Amino acid sequence: MEIRVLKYFLAVASEGNITKAAEVLHITQPTLSRQLLELEESLGTPLFVRGKRSISLTDSGIMFQQRAREIISLIEKAEREISEENQMVGGVVSVGCVESMASLIMPEAMAELSNKYPLVRYEFYTADGDDIRDELDSGSIDFGILVEPVETSKYEFMRLNVKDKWGVLMRSDDKLADKESIDISDLIDLPLIVPRRTIVKEEIMDWLGTGSEQLNIVASVNLLTNAILLAEKKLGYIVCIGGAYMIRPKDGMKFVPFSPEKTSGHVVAWKRNRIFNSAARLFVEQIRQLAGEEPDTGK
Known part of the structure; x- marks a missing residue:
């Protein structure tokens, strides 16, 4: 064909x-x-x-x-x-990133690289971990910034020095919004809006020491935007990482972390044996410098 x-x-x-x-x-x-x-x-x-x-x-x-x-x-x-490989350093770097504190690393890395190599361009893709891994697998993006837990067996990756706290996002006029932290047992009787990723749901269930059938899960979401609209209408409490909200806070909403504290790390992942253009190679090195971490191949 x-x-x-x-x-x-x-x-x-x-x-x-x-x-x-x-x-x-x-x-x-x-x-x-x-x-x-x-x-x-x-x-x-x-x-x-x-x-x-x-x-x-x-x-x-x-x-x-x-x-x-x-x-x-x-x-x-x-x-x-x-074509770009045969010209001076430049080209397109395609990156998929979850909504989290790791999002703040991307502009810093891009700014540093662009100052040195102004011909580098970027394609940016925002989604949850499942969609980003699909894009990685298909070759549509070069790198994926993912929040743990994540299955990394078929990828090369390095861990970022970025931790994000889990908690509950709710209306600021809610009675629970006055608390400094939320006990995970408080969630048992609440209507919950949770991440759609199965692996994340399972981790939340493990924290609570219960099965999903014992929780009142009213919705599952991949990104926070529509979840906030639901919470504003008092349809549920959003279980999420704080960074997803902190990077774009909204009036009338408040994030309260869990107690005891629950955190997740982040990784930058790419397909094994992937051959990068010069711009992508420079980008991953820039991320490595900012992260202060050595590559982890999962071996």
Whole structure:
């Protein structure tokens, strides 16, 4: 399957019309139609529903569109990296980062590197640990900054000298907001909004010495933004790390840490045997200097 054909397919899916897509691609309509039919034959399934004036994707076409975009994105990234390697130090560094105190390291590392190498550019991706690991696995990002616990067996990584406290985020007018700390036993009868990651949920259950069936979990979330909207409407108390809130505090909300104290560390992870461009290599060294840690390969 040729990359050119994937680009043809994506153009038609985007335009919803073969004639318009042919104009964008600067090829004839019969040539484009023939290429699409050959693509469908090679895959053994129809990708389009063809109407008189428009064309839309089948369920298989929607799935293929997602994969085609990923393939084209990876190829373009590889082409950039090869081109950049033959030029003066520069290029794109792609980083995925959780919402936590570790987020504060990224601007510092980027500023230091950009001062030395102004041609370096960045792609920044914010998500929870599961989504970031998916992006690492697919090769869409170079590095992932993750909050522990995290499965690192298939990655190389180094630990950051950053600890984040766990606690409860709630409305500042809540009676519990006057406390200096929250006893984890206080959570048993509260409506809770918890992280969606299974490994994190299990750790919270371990802290509480209970199973999820004994807790009133009203929602699971991947990022804090929508969770705060729920808490503002008194729908629940958010169990989270303090850094996720501290990096973007909001009026009317208050974070209260757990007692006894519960903390999590952070790691910078990347795929084993990954070959980086010059900018990415410099970036990981910059992070290492800021972290003051040696690489940990998990071996």
